[in-house]
Amino acid sequence: MPAVHEIYDEAIRLKDGGNLEGAVAKLHEVLAIEPGHTDTHSALAVYNQRLGKFDEAIAHALKVVELLPNEAFSFTQLSVIYMRCGKIQEAEDAKAQAHTMGHGH
Numbered sequence: 001m002p003a004v005h006e007i008y009d010e011a012i013r014l015k016d017g018g019n020l021e022g023a024v025a026k027l028h029e030v031l032a033i034e035p036g037h038t039d040t041h042s043a044l045a046v047y048n049q050r051l052g053k054f055d056e057a058i059a060h061a062l063k064v065v066e067l068l069p070n071e072a073f074s075f076t077q078l079s080v081i082y083m084r085c086g087k088i089q090e091a092e093d094a095k096a097q098a099h100t101m102g103h104g105h
Contacts, residue, residue: 004034011043020047038067045081054085065094072101 002010011026024047030040041063049057061081068074075098082091 004030004037007033008037008040008043011040015043015047020051023047024051036067038064041067042077045077049081049084057081058085058087070101072098074098075101 007026007030011023011030014020014026015023024044027040027044027047030037031044034040041060045057045061045064047057048054048060058081061078065074065078075094079091079094079098082088082094
């Protein structure tokens with residue numbers, strides 16, 4: 001069985017080759033092995049957003065925040081995903097949270 005990082009790297013190669021659907025499928029293989037793999041959830045947030053699968057994109061971005069609640073970048077990515085999915089108020093709220101965390105408040 002390939003290691004998680006090998007499957008993840010294959011997903012990135014698929015994405016780089018323009019196959020977002022294939023990359024998403026490959027990333028789901030990673031989550032089947034390691035459900036809390038934050039890089040995978042982060043990538044799935046972006047790829048699903050690009051594919052117009054906004055609910056899935058938001059769910060994965062929220063999972064990153066759940067797994068890394070003390071990382072400002074988690075909230076920054078959540079804000080960007082919300083914005084690109086047309087959820088402006090949610091994007092502003094996540095951005096404010098990231099800003100607060102980034103300044104150590």
